[in-house]
Amino acid sequence: MSRTRVVVTGLGTTSPLGGDVASTWEGLLAGRSGVRHLTEEWAADLPVKIAGRIAVEPTDVLERVKARRLDRSAQFALVAAMEAWRDAGLENAVQDHGLDGDRVGVAMASGIGGVTTLLDNYDTLKAKGPRRVSPLAVPMLMANAAAANISLYVGARGAVNTPISACASGNEGIAMAIDQIRLGRADVVVAGGTEAAIHPLPMAAFANMMALSKNDGDPSTVSRPWDTARDGFVLGEGAGVLVLESLEHAQARGARIYAEVLGAGITADSHDIAQPDPEGRGGSRAILRALAESDIDPSAIKHVNAHATSTPLGDIAEGLMLHATLGAGIDDVVVTSTKSMTGHLLGGAGALEAVATVMALHERVSPPTINLDDKDPKVDLDIATTARPLPQGDIAALNNSFGFGGANVAVAFGSF
Structure with missing residues (x-):
């Protein structure tokens, strides 16, 4: 593998603190919590009733018809990828930069994938029968749905991958992107991770295995890493996306560079x-x-x-x-x-x-x-x-x- 230098030229996110990088970063620096009480009726009987819900609903950003064809996890991923792609100055990449889609890849991870689509359609199957299951269920619930939809948005015709390694998945997407560039298979890779698992079944499962905190106090104080009173994590949702490029490619097009990905x-x-x-x-x-x-x-x-x-x-x-x-x-x-x-x-x-x-x-x-x-x-x-x-x-x-x-x-x- 080459020692090609890899840099970050675009960032995007949608998180419990904000619908973009600027608002999320402001919230992080301010020490603001995005953890809230769950107000949905289905949460009433759960042993845990708090979570880090997304701050800005993706349906406020995406076209309504497009959003309806995506699982919530893919919605998050696409919103973050659109921001990162614009931030990298690649929105009109083919026209302005002569970007070759064959040299563009995606490495978008998820730990669980389209779990809400899967479970909601199973509920429909039980309640209304097989004819009422959505014909879009499979392309929405498949684990690589987020990566595939990002590839359609950016015109990626290189490798479009979906690493899955539980809570390490998002970081593994970035590692995979580094490899694609250093192996000479891509000049630009959209990399990151997404998750939308705030749903009764995943929450009950995590709670019953004693992974989630059952602290019923102020939600903003429950997630407390390294504190003696910590008793489990708080489930959040959202996505993060980075546009990675070879240094040579980024400099050739005059891109703004945030940082270097070293390894x-x-x-x-x-x-x-x-x-x-x-x-x-x-x-x-x-x-x-x-x-x-x-x-x-x-x-x-x-x-x-x-x-x-x-x-x-x-x-x-x-x-x-x-x-x-x-x-x-x-x-x-x-x-x-x-x-x-x-x-x-x-x-x-x-x-x-x-x-x-x-x-x-x-x-x-x-x-x-x-x-x-x-x-x-x-x-x-x-x-x-x-x-x-x-x-x-x-x-x-x-x-x-x-x-x-x-x-x-x-x-x-x-x-x-």
Whole structure:
């Protein structure tokens, strides 16, 4: 594989904090929570009645007919991809830049895919019979629906992929995009992740396996990574998208560059289907591989957007990983968990957090972690509890994602 330099030229998101990057970033820096009470009738009997609902409904952005043909997860993905594509200056790419669709790819991930379409159509089948099942159900519920619809929007005729690795999926989409560019198969790849799983069945399932917090207090205070009172994650929804390009291609068209994507590491724990390795060995190997592929010294890392979901075991394991991989330099690293504000977007989490990591490097400021009132003494990290300046000069940052099945993905970004 070549050492082709890969850069970020476009960003897009729709999240519990805002319908675009600007509003989401403003909310993150302000330490504002997007977690709310669920007011739907179906939530009344659930053991958990809070979630990070999207701030701006995709039907407010997409054409009505188009939106009706997409699962909610694909709606999120398309909204974020449209913003990222415009942000990269590629809206009229064929006319203005002579962009070759054969050299454009998509790597859009999801942990679950079109689950709301699947479950809603099953309810229709039971209540009204097979003739009332939507003829669009399959193209809406298929896992690659988001990637396919983005490819139609941007005119991508290269590889259109959908990596699925639970909560590490969004970060894996970015890793796959790096590979496509460095293997010479694409000049531009639209990468990220999306999820829309705020539905009674997924919520009941996560709650019954003791993964979700059952704190029934103020919703904005429930997601509390690293705090001694943490008792599980808060489910969120949304999408994050990055436009990645080879540096040569981006410079040739005069693109604005946010940051450089230095490298990625992907590993598996082979420990347990749901619980992390308590020593964090698999995650440590992912971080070390990302550093090795990036060809940087651990001391270059000055910021980490941690996976830190607010689970008792996972938060401690990640702290061990960072100490094991960054060594003495860990004292100079500003760590944050933006899940404290957005909740956990599952397959969309790594991508939304990649957008936040890139913005942190670009703006030289780390978002805070909120609700950290009493830090667990087993976690020895410098965690930002207010927006914190990052150093000037050449620095790098890590974005970590870990998922059920023992999936670990770390992506290293560098200032540009």
